[in-house]
Amino acid sequence: MSDSELSVGDPFEGTHTDSDEDYEPENRTEGRYNLKNLAAINFSSSDFSAEEESNAQQPKHLSHGNSTPPTDRRGRHEKRPNKLHEDINTKIREHILSFPRYKSHYSRKDNIHQKFFVENYNITFGKPKSDTCQKCDKLTNKINGANSDAEKKVLEREKSFHIVKADHFYTDLKDKTQLSKNDPKFEVITFDFQQNLPLPVSSSGEVFYKIQLWVFNFCEHLGSNGKSYFYIYDETLAGKGQNEVASLLLHFFNNFIRPEVTAIYIFSDNCASQNKNYMLVQFLHSLVETNRYRFICHRYPEPGHSFLPCDRSFGAIEQMKRKHDKIYLPRDYINIIKSANKHFEVIQVTQDFLFNFRDHFQRFFEKSVKQKFQIHTV
Numbered sequence: 001m002s003d004s005e006l007s008v009g010d011p012f013e014g015t016h017t018d019s020d021e022d023y024e025p026e027n028r029t030e031g032r033y034n035l036k037n038l039a040a041i042n043f044s045s046s047d048f049s050a051e052e053e054s055n056a057q058q059p060k061h062l063s064h065g066n067s068t069p070p071t072d073r074r075g076r077h078e079k080r081p082n083k084l085h086e087d088i089n090t091k092i093r094e095h096i097l098s099f100p101r102y103k104s105h106y107s108r109k110d111n112i113h114q115k116f117f118v119e120n121y122n123i124t125f126g127k128p129k130s131d132t133c134q135k136c137d138k139l140t141n142k143i144n145g146a147n148s149d150a151e152k153k154v155l156e157r158e159k160s161f162h163i164v165k166a167d168h169f170y171t172d173l174k175d176k177t178q179l180s181k182n183d184p185k186f187e188v189i190t191f192d193f194q195q196n197l198p199l200p201v202s203s204s205g206e207v208f209y210k211i212q213l214w215v216f217n218f219c220e221h222l223g224s225n226g227k228s229y230f231y232i233y234d235e236t237l238a239g240k241g242q243n244e245v246a247s248l249l250l251h252f253f254n255n256f257i258r259p260e261v262t263a264i265y266i267f268s269d270n271c272a273s274q275n276k277n278y279m280l281v282q283f284l285h286s287l288v289e290t291n292r293y294r295f296i297c298h299r300y301p302e303p304g305h306s307f308l309p310c311d312r313s314f315g316a317i318e319q320m321k322r323k324h325d326k327i328y329l330p331r332d333y334i335n336i337i338k339s340a341n342k343h344f345e346v347i348q349v350t351q352d353f354l355f356n357f358r359d360h361f362q363r364f365f366e367k368s369v370k371q372k373f374q375i376h377t378v
């Protein structure tokens with residue numbers, strides 16, 4: 001092998017074990033790796049005839065003086081030996097269609113995914129079973145097992161009414177939220193506790209056998225600006241009862257509600273111990289009686305259909321939480337919440353946030369009411 005043929009030096013010199021025959025020019029057309037050819041093509045093109053040069057010895061785009069690389073054609077060819085035959089596609093489609101299906105109970109409104117799957121497969125994705133509405137499931141089973149058309153009709157009407165009421169709650173929430181954005185006198189608040197957050201979180205199996213410290217996270221979502229405010233504290237400070245809910249609502253009213261607001265719409269789920277009790281009614285009533293606000297309306301959803309903006313915020317936190325396999329301190333949760341969304345604000349609850357409203361209101365209100373509450377249906 002001469003020096004001129006490897007003018008840039010042989011990177012494999014002294015390392016390859018093949019015989020010199022492998023590097024002879026005649027081997028180059030057989031598609032074998034040929035170091036001598038590389039050197040000749042790159043630096044000694046005059047050694048080849050014009051015909052040889054055009055026979056793909058050089059890349060075409062270079063041989064024509066064009067410095068732009070050719071378009072990458074990978075993945076665009078029609079030779080696809082592994083492509084599924086149309087018959088197999090049809091069978092897959094038939095198999096998908098054989099899955100049991102049911103209509104989502106969350107909303108009757110279409111979304112883009114629902115539209116695609118309904119148009120292409122007539123199926124949609126539902127929530128996991130643990131998250132379905134018990135009443136919807138019960139009525140669906142009864143409808144499927146109805147003995148007569150008349151019975152089926154009655155059950156279908158009952159289910160339809162149930163879903164209409166659920167939809168009405170969400171329509172009202174949407175309308176009132178829009179109102180709060182347009183009129184500074186109105187505000188919309190939704191609130192809820194997140195599922196308890198454990199400490200520590202660790203991949204170590206031993207953690208499961210220890211008593212963990214619970215961290216509580218109370219979310220209050222403001223309709224006018226779309227922000228979520230998280231009141232965070234651990235179980236050594238307080239619990240998750242009606243006193244905590246009223247206390248944290250009061251802090252929220254004092255610090256985050258615009259001063260010009262005179263009417264508030266509150267939306268929360270039906271949890272009796274936290275949100276649907278006499279004490280909370282007494283607390284809200286006192287705010288109106290003392291002329292703090294002109295009007296407060298607290299709305300509860302149809303049981304089983306209580307997905308609120310807070311739940312969407314909790315979903316974002318859970319997603320961020322999954323990225324952390326070690327969480328040791330409450331402040332780690334605070335950082336996780338803050339990083340989950342730029343519209344999330346965290347407030348660390350201290351003892352001076354909390355009041356014993358329950359005992360306080362017992363002095364001003366009867367223990368039992370003679371006239372039962374009137375539930376307004378729409």
Ligand SMILES: [Zn+2]
Pocket residue numbers: 105133134135136137162303304305
């Ligand atoms: Zn339902």
